Amino acid sequence: MEEEELQELKRKLEDEDLDQEQRINLLTSSLSKALNSAALQPDGGVSSSLLKSRLYLSGVLSLCVTALNSRKLQNDWSAMATLAHLTCCCCVGVEPGRHSEAFHRLFLPSVMDAVLSLAGQLMRRSECWSQFRKTMKDSVGRLLEDQTHLSSHVLSSAHYEQIQMCDDVAVTLLCIQMWIQICSTNRNFLSELSDDSTLLLLNEAIGQLALSSDPAVGGASIRLILLMASQLRLRLRPLLLSFRGLDSLLDKDWRGRGFDQDLEQLIALVQSEQRMSQSEVSTEHVRAACVVQAAWRSYQTRRRVKSLNRAVSTLQRRYRARRRQQQQQREVQRWQEELSYQVFVRRQQARRRFHQKQRRLLQLLPPDQVASYLQEVERRAAVVIQSFWRGFRERQRYNTQRHTLIETHNRQQAAMTLQRAVRRFLEEHRAAKAPPTAAFWIGQEGLTDSRRAELKRQVEEHIAVNRSSCVSPQQCQLLHHQVQLLLQSELQRRLDRMKEDQHLEALMAHTHTQLDLLRDAPPLSVVTATDADSFLSPSGSVTARGRDAHNAALQAERLPWWRTLGWTDGGPAHQQEAELEAELGGLYVGGVREVDGAKR
Incomplete structure (x- = not known):
């Protein structure tokens, strides 16, 4: 397959028009054709390794x-399995060159995850x-044999x-047989595994022996362990020792399950490893304990002799510092007690002098004013106590509500910022979608291009026949251009004046709404957190203004038709009151009053 193909x-x-099923079929047919053609090529053609490298790059x-990895519903699972097999075949024998690290660390794990995910669905x-x-067997096993x-x-x-x-025994047996096939096909497979991977594989085999009761699964697990022991030999000894009680299991x-020969061989291997490990471990432990004890005792002795003088001087210095610190604390405590006693005595003397005075x-x-004086003194004392208590209570309430008010203010500021950004975005969006300014030629609606060309031709013929003696055609065109510019500017x-009027009306409506809320506001002594939130949030004023406008519209619908006219039966005075009321947003209270005997 060439680069162009x-x-x-x-x-x-x-291609986005291609659905998932068609894409899978195209991939399957193309990869199968390319691999078959590469396998049939002579030595001068494109090799299989080069083709796979081109497919990857x-x-x-x-x-x-x-x-x-597609999560969409798949109907043709056979095609998916074939695609997984072809993908794994293409990953075997690839020579990525300078992309080798990305191929082995990123791409191959992703391929394996995709194939295992498909296997789980199947x-x-x-x-x-x-x-x-x-x-x-064919996809995961072949890829593991190579990688x-x-x-x-x-x-x-x-x-x-x-x-x-x-829980299916066939699935478990298939997994064990897959590992046996890999180890049998590739003799260097187990030797290339790390200790952690070998321990995981051994753990899987022994786990199946502990969990399953099927003879086929048990025989396959025992064969896998014996195969690992024959290939790894000394490397398997410390791993088998970590599974205590395996021989008894x-x-x-x-x-008596039909594979007693393999079972006896594995039991003998485990027991021999345990006996060797116990003897070696006991001897090694004794020698290690002696060496550690000798080294530790010599280190302690040398350290004790070396640090004896320093320890004595350190102990003396700490003792003197501790004694000096305790003496300073006693002095400070004595001065504090003496100061407290002097303050107490002075307060008692001042209180005695006040009572004598x-x-x-x-x-x-x-004598008749003593009772009233004592009552006044008690009243002032009660006022002072009440003022202190109310101040303390208000401070406590403020401290409890301060956090809530701060959070509410922050939310409102964030909402205003978001609203401002959204309004700016909408204005820019509308400005971008706004139609362009009208051309200088303002024609009638409904005219076609042919009709407009015919009218233009008739106008030009009329101007050519009836030429003006005062103005030239160039001056007429210039005058027409100037008139169009003036019209466009006007x-x-x-449009700018209309926007300014709308903005002014919005500001007036907001002002009237705020005045209505302030007029109906409760006194500060009974204000709650809900009332404070309603004044801090602009949504309350908007809601109140909308409710007032709705009520006014409902009342206007109930009025007779003559009340909706500009003049009423009362004359110009009633119209002036209505205008003032509409201008002040409902704050004006109309009426008549007498001044110098005349009604105004």
Whole structure:
């Protein structure tokens, strides 16, 4: 497949009119044809590796992954399984060159996730068992044989965990057989795995032995563990030792199931590893304990001898500092107690002098005024106490409502900012959609182009026959142009005046609404948080103004027709009152009053 064919295929796949099913069919047919043609090419043609590299670099394989990850409803699951198989085949033997790191760390994991996700969807449909088997063995298995580093990604994948958690014995057996086939086909597969990946694979096999009771699953798991032991040898010893009680589990649950020979071999391997590990561990532990104890004791002795003088001097310095600090604290406490005692004595003396002065003043007062004086003193004391109590209560209320008021103010400011931005956006949008200014030629509505050309021709013929002796045609055209400019400027000024009038009317309406709210506002002593929110928010004034306008419209509909005219039966005085009331927004109260004997 040449570069032109690849670009043409990519262009067809990126076409928006192409639905998901057609895109999958196109990808399947194109990839199958390209792989078959590359396999049949002689040595001089395009090799399979070069073709796969071109497919990756051109982005066709990325489109395959996108199609596999599609969440739309799929009807042809066979085509999806075939596409997954072809995608995995194209990923085997690719030579990405300078894009090698992105190919192995990003692209291949995405391909594996897409294939495992498709396998999970096929597993949940009983009629797609053959496609599921093909996807797991032919697609996932083949890709793992070539790309060993994907094993850790597969074993830790959420899609593979969902497949493992399936209760179907056939699914579990298929997964175990897939790993056995990979290990048997590629002898270097297990040796290239990391310790973490090997532990995950071993954990899966032993987990199936602990959870499943099917003989086929148990035999496959035991064969997989023996295959790992034969290939890894010494690397498997510390991993097997982490599974305590494995030999008892095998002897208790799986003996007499038809694979006793493999079972005995695995039990002997586990027990031999345990005996070797126990003897080695005990000897190594004793030697390590002796070395650690000797090193620790020598370190403690050297440290004690070296830091003895420094410890003594540090202890003395801290003791002296502590004693000096305690002495200073005692001095400070004594001065505070003496100051408190002097303040108490002075207050007591001042109170005694005040009471003596008050008693002398009471002795000077007449007897009939003593009771009234005492009552006045009690009243003033009560006023002072009440003022302090009310001040304390108002401060407490203000402190509780301050946070709420601040949040309300911030929300209102944010709402005003958003509204201002939306209004500016709408004005710019309307200005962009506004039709352009009218041309100088103002024609009649309904005229066609042919009729307008005919009228223009008749006007030109009339002007040519009846030429003016005072004004030349050039001056007529210039005069016509000036008149059109004046007309256009006058229309623009009129539009600006209309906008200014609308803005003025809006400001007047807002002012009248605020005046109405202030007129009907409750006193400050009974104001609640809800009333404060209504005054802080502009929505309350708008609501009140709309309610007043609605009530006025309803009242106007109930009036007789002659009351809606400019003049009423009362004469010009009633019309003047109506104009004043409309101008002041309902604040004017009409009436008559007598001045110098005349009604005004």
